[in-house]
Amino acid sequence: MSHVVDIQGLTRSFGGPNILDDVALDIAPGEFVALLGRSGSGKSTLLRIMAGLDQAPARKLVLPARRSVVFQESRLLPWKSVRENVTLGLKVTNAAAKASKVLQEVGLEHRTDAWPLTLSGGEAQRAALARALVREPELLLLDEPFASLDALTRLKMHTLVADLWRKHKPAVLLVTHDVWEAVALADRVLVLEHGRFSRQIAIDLPHPRHRADARAAKIEAELLEELGVGAEPSFQQEQV
CATH class of the missing domain: 3.40.50.300 (P-loop containing nucleotide triphosphate hydrolases)
Structure with a gap:
């Protein structure tokens, strides 16, 4: 089976003992x-x-080009609406339609034009999740x-x-x-x-x-x- 992630011999340190020591991971x-x-x-x-x-040295580091991240903090730009945050940097012709679809999937269709600071913690993380999924990541x-x-x-x-x-x-x-x-x-x-x-x-x-x-x-x-x-x-x- 081919893997989306194939990491071998990954090591990372910050000047002291290795934080990651010859790590191998496949997904x-x-x-x-x-x-x-x-x-x-x-x-x-x-x-x-x-x-x-x-970045860190590794014998093998295979990762998909399409990957998205959701952090502990939503990291939404407060001066952009929920929809604008979701489509931020998305370079496709149907970005607005894709955003509307994924916002509906995460239950935020009624908050599309809201400002991030008006969202609850759960809503903000749903918006961050929508921003990740709208890019159709492999990882x-x-x-x-x-x-x-x-x-x-x-x-x-x-x-x-x-x-x-x-x-x-x-x-x-x-x-x-x-x-x-x-x-x-x-x-x-x-x-x-x-x-x-x-x-x-x-x-x-x-x-x-x-x-x-x-x-x-x-x-x-x-x-x-x-x-x-x-x-x-x-x-x-x-x-x-």
Whole structure:
């Protein structure tokens, strides 16, 4: 199978110990991969390299030309409307029509002409997601896009992202601190520790996934243990 992402021997340092140390990663077309790790483990560094925002030596670095990023902050330009933010830099003749379609998909058709500062946190992240998807990426990079949202809005965004992923079928790399978020959404979960992947778990469970499912709860517990968090995963995750 050809891969959308094929990285071999990727190393990155900032003058000290390697943040990424001989990393190898492949992602298949349409695969949803979640990346977990403690703060400072190199998760966002890897994502930034994959987004083309940073550079590092690698034996092999194959990435698709069409890739989009959604960050923890929406990064919307406050002096442009939601529609203008979504189409920013989009050089196609039917940009407005494409924006209208994707804004409807994320539930913002009624906020097309709104200014970003009038949006709620969830709405702003929906606009950022629309801006990423309107470019029809082969690879969608999500850098903790739900971390600043309240618990209920975060759960709604999980459902939205899962639905949009199934509809548009990009490969996805989600960087997150939320173990349940990774289990709920991903086909495969990787744990990054000291610049290398310490654990990889494939999740072959139907969507939607629930903590009441003993199989999902077992995977969550294994990942929490790998991260050094310990027992009682449901309670601990709900307190994040």
